[in-house]
Amino acid sequence: MNLNQALSALNELEATLRAYQHALGCLNYDGETVAPRNSAPARGETMGFLSGIIHEKVTAPETGEMLDTLLANKESLSLKDRRRAEVLKEERDDLTLVPADEYMAYQQLMAESMQVWHDAKLASDYPAFAPYLEKIVAYNRRFAERKNAARPAYDVLLDGYEKGLSHETLDPFFDLLRRELAPVILEVAKRPRPDTAFLDQAYPIHLQRQFTDRVMQIMGISRDDCAVGETEHPFTEGFNKHDVRITTHYHEDSVLSSLYSVVHEGGHALYELGVADELQGTVLAGGSCMSLHESQSRFYENLIGRSRPFCEVLLPELKALFPSQMAGVDAEMLYRAANLSMPSLIRTEADELTYSIHVMIRYELEKAMIEGGLNTADIPGEWNRMYKEYLGVDVPDDRRGCLQDSHWSFGAIGYFPSYALGSAYGVQMLKNMEKDVDVWGAVRAGDLKPVTEWLGEKIHRHGQLLTPAQLVESGCGGPFDPNCYVRYLKEKYGELYRL
Amino acid sequence: MNLNQALSALNELEATLRAYQHALGCLNYDGETVAPRNSAPARGETMGFLSGIIHEKVTAPETGEMLDTLLANKESLSLKDRRRAEVLKEERDDLTLVPADEYMAYQQLMAESMQVWHDAKLASDYPAFAPYLEKIVAYNRRFAERKNAARPAYDVLLDGYEKGLSHETLDPFFDLLRRELAPVILEVAKRPRPDTAFLDQAYPIHLQRQFTDRVMQIMGISRDDCAVGETEHPFTEGFNKHDVRITTHYHEDSVLSSLYSVVHEGGHALYELGVADELQGTVLAGGSCMSLHESQSRFYENLIGRSRPFCEVLLPELKALFPSQMAGVDAEMLYRAANLSMPSLIRTEADELTYSIHVMIRYELEKAMIEGGLNTADIPGEWNRMYKEYLGVDVPDDRRGCLQDSHWSFGAIGYFPSYALGSAYGVQMLKNMEKDVDVWGAVRAGDLKPVTEWLGEKIHRHGQLLTPAQLVESGCGGPFDPNCYVRYLKEKYGELYRL
Numbered sequence: 001m002n003l004n005q006a007l008s009a010l011n012e013l014e015a016t017l018r019a020y021q022h023a024l025g026c027l028n029y030d031g032e033t034v035a036p037r038n039s040a041p042a043r044g045e046t047m048g049f050l051s052g053i054i055h056e057k058v059t060a061p062e063t064g065e066m067l068d069t070l071l072a073n074k075e076s077l078s079l080k081d082r083r084r085a086e087v088l089k090e091e092r093d094d095l096t097l098v099p100a101d102e103y104m105a106y107q108q109l110m111a112e113s114m115q116v117w118h119d120a121k122l123a124s125d126y127p128a129f130a131p132y133l134e135k136i137v138a139y140n141r142r143f144a145e146r147k148n149a150a151r152p153a154y155d156v157l158l159d160g161y162e163k164g165l166s167h168e169t170l171d172p173f174f175d176l177l178r179r180e181l182a183p184v185i186l187e188v189a190k191r192p193r194p195d196t197a198f199l200d201q202a203y204p205i206h207l208q209r210q211f212t213d214r215v216m217q218i219m220g221i222s223r224d225d226c227a228v229g230e231t232e233h234p235f236t237e238g239f240n241k242h243d244v245r246i247t248t249h250y251h252e253d254s255v256l257s258s259l260y261s262v263v264h265e266g267g268h269a270l271y272e273l274g275v276a277d278e279l280q281g282t283v284l285a286g287g288s289c290m291s292l293h294e295s296q297s298r299f300y301e302n303l304i305g306r307s308r309p310f311c312e313v314l315l316p317e318l319k320a321l322f323p324s325q326m327a328g329v330d331a332e333m334l335y336r337a338a339n340l341s342m343p344s345l346i347r348t349e350a351d352e353l354t355y356s357i358h359v360m361i362r363y364e365l366e367k368a369m370i371e372g373g374l375n376t377a378d379i380p381g382e383w384n385r386m387y388k389e390y391l392g393v394d395v396p397d398d399r400r401g402c403l404q405d406s407h408w409s410f411g412a413i414g415y416f417p418s419y420a421l422g423s424a425y426g427v428q429m430l431k432n433m434e435k436d437v438d439v440w441g442a443v444r445a446g447d448l449k450p451v452t453e454w455l456g457e458k459i460h461r462h463g464q465l466l467t468p469a470q471l472v473e474s475g476c477g478g479p480f481d482p483n484c485y486v487r488y489l490k491e492k493y494g495e496l497y498r499l
Numbered sequence: 500m501n502l503n504q505a506l507s508a509l510n511e512l513e514a515t516l517r518a519y520q521h522a523l524g525c526l527n528y529d530g531e532t533v534a535p536r537n538s539a540p541a542r543g544e545t546m547g548f549l550s551g552i553i554h555e556k557v558t559a560p561e562t563g564e565m566l567d568t569l570l571a572n573k574e575s576l577s578l579k580d581r582r583r584a585e586v587l588k589e590e591r592d593d594l595t596l597v598p599a600d601e602y603m604a605y606q607q608l609m610a611e612s613m614q615v616w617h618d619a620k621l622a623s624d625y626p627a628f629a630p631y632l633e634k635i636v637a638y639n640r641r642f643a644e645r646k647n648a649a650r651p652a653y654d655v656l657l658d659g660y661e662k663g664l665s666h667e668t669l670d671p672f673f674d675l676l677r678r679e680l681a682p683v684i685l686e687v688a689k690r691p692r693p694d695t696a697f698l699d700q701a702y703p704i705h706l707q708r709q710f711t712d713r714v715m716q717i718m719g720i721s722r723d724d725c726a727v728g729e730t731e732h733p734f735t736e737g738f739n740k741h742d743v744r745i746t747t748h749y750h751e752d753s754v755l756s757s758l759y760s761v762v763h764e765g766g767h768a769l770y771e772l773g774v775a776d777e778l779q780g781t782v783l784a785g786g787s788c789m790s791l792h793e794s795q796s797r798f799y800e801n802l803i804g805r806s807r808p809f810c811e812v813l814l815p816e817l818k819a820l821f822p823s824q825m826a827g828v829d830a831e832m833l834y835r836a837a838n839l840s841m842p843s844l845i846r847t848e849a850d851e852l853t854y855s856i857h858v859m860i861r862y863e864l865e866k867a868m869i870e871g872g873l874n875t876a877d878i879p880g881e882w883n884r885m886y887k888e889y890l891g892v893d894v895p896d897d898r899r900g901c902l903q904d905s906h907w908s909f910g911a912i913g914y915f916p917s918y919a920l921g922s923a924y925g926v927q928m929l930k931n932m933e934k935d936v937d938v939w940g941a942v943r944a945g946d947l948k949p950v951t952e953w954l955g956e957k958i959h960r961h962g963q964l965l966t967p968a969q970l971v972e973s974g975c976g977g978p979f980d981p982n983c984y985v986r987y988l989k990e991k992y993g994e995l996y997r998l
Contacts, residue, residue, distance in 0.1 A: 033533075243538035
């Protein structure tokens, strides 16, 4: 196979993967948003079938030959073509580590496991889920060993979510958060709680839907390229830069829940929408690793969305749609309600200050499970002990404890740190952005375009053309510095709670 | 290949087709309901890719060998296995008539043509669409000739929508409708118009959505197996008996429009939901031909949905949701409003009496186009002339004339007659059903289960296990008799308008 043949084989493989991944993404989005409940088994079968074909195409010997040819000629390739080959090679290497029958069996295990987790969570029945978690941990440990037996298994898994990430970055990061934030959290918990009574009213869902439209407009998200669905656990799915889907959930008694889901998922969407045209259709289209994706979503959600200027912009919108509920509320009250900090049980509902502690606890547990020091049977006890130690809360049941998140049930071990890391990246990006852009002027004007353009230039447009490390450097304007995140949180909550 | 090998090859092919068709159906449904506007090109590409694979699998020589083996051993096959082979053979024969490159080019033409039609309709610009229609007609004529040069081309096309259908059935059918109904229509037009002022108010869409929930409940449609989407031109998509999707559209100023869309599409859904378990996953799952599908949708929409007893059931539901709009309205007023008859321009909004005349006009035009007597350039003139002659209306522009329907733009020529034929089948089925079931007692009780169970037994459960002719006979309890339809319409409208 010569270089030209290899390049056209690459084009062809990308076209194939694009079609199958588009179909899979659509089936998944549909399944999570509008599909009727009993549709799951047939959808699982179809998705298994299509995933099997992706596995077959990526692991095919011809694909190996094509990638070898390309990577043996790295120097004569454009950056784009080189990265296309590298990114596919990584994917292929992961898939070829696992024999096809073992891969299919694991897919089947995960499908069952997600269902079991779902029911176990409802029933707060950890023992029902534990045997599945046991198998999933064993699979991940085996996978990590096959991939690189020389490194700690958990590091190998972390690297799968962000190339280059290991305990060497994360141990000191989470140590710092524990050391610096835990005392602040306990101090804040003693202060008077802001007045949030205006939130404890009915906000009709059909009006919340209109509010979503306005929020997306303020964020500058084109509805011709991005739709909004409704689901239980909000997520974003991006097929290409002209077809991104965010999701939210509406609770009549919790107007801020949908608002911040929309702003968070909107951040993911802006990333996908901002990838350069010339990367579309290739494996480089779409956002980079999970932590970078979370850096964008949590940037919009917290740094912008929970800022005073943004609350000032939202206030008249809320008053127009909910005049009686919002009577007597001013921007400062909204700001304080949106930033209510309180040690709590549920990660996805946690405020900015306590959020990373939830993640830290999962990090410690995952590391211990994979490195072999912790049995799955001991997870609930350890979970509850750490929640008490770091957040001062008693976990009443596993539903609100170690069964709350779905990640482990679909095999995602090593994923959680992305949330905290992304939050920290985002703060450093903001500080860097403030040197170039009048961020708060833009927010006050209700037009986030200058903010998004800056992120587009530094992060979004590059897709996977740059490595995660290069993108972090590009956004942060220097090496990652977790102190920046800690300083930001201490300042923000110090002012809010007069510490 | 021996018989056992052929049977397992059949199972495998069905599993493959099921996965691709599920993915295609999902992409289509998503595209028509929730996808953002700019998603169309990439979706078209993905759907083209997946359709190409279906074409490849069905036309593969191994598939031919498998089907030949099965059909050579018809006598030793179960009815189910024989029909699986026969139905696939028909599909394969159609696909193998067209070389792969011509097939792909035609798919491309249709994708463009649908877009052009859409824009041409908006602009009422028939000349923009005419060249596409010209090519589509030529393709269909060529296809029909290849398939069976000995028969009139239009008959070959009709046969593709309902096996066995030809002008020999349709000519006398439409003659009868013209002769018997045209005078009634003109007579009705002279009578006083019922009072429909209560409809000319705003019916908020979020309340109409709740009304849909109630209507589906009355119809006995399980929401765990059937979801409702929103779209411009309502349709139904069925993936399997546990995953059916109906769609509707909401207009604040037209509450009956969504109501009857839901009841119509709900009829399609009940058909798909009622197919026997043992046919699931095979090519026999899902409803039979288009006319049988329309017999079910129009049965529920008109025969049940526009009956006095059903209006009596709906009235309190409407009053509960729309108390001010429905103040002073009684069941008889609702019944008369739901059955307002008036010669009009738009097929999909036509009442029961005039509906089949709209279809008859399309039948005559299609036949003349395909048989070569009518140039596409002359369509608007002929269309307008016939609307004047049979319905007494002047067509003001092509948007409300020959560009109103999408069917020709996606190559469906020979499809329209199904609507009228299905309507007529439905009436005969009702008369047959009344012998076994207390239809109106069930409707009055707000529980359509006895009605649906009867149809399930006679039609739904058989999927494609029986031929269309066998199913018509099963439902109608004898040979098709178009007089039954005419009598029904004359009686209903005679009473309504005191003719």
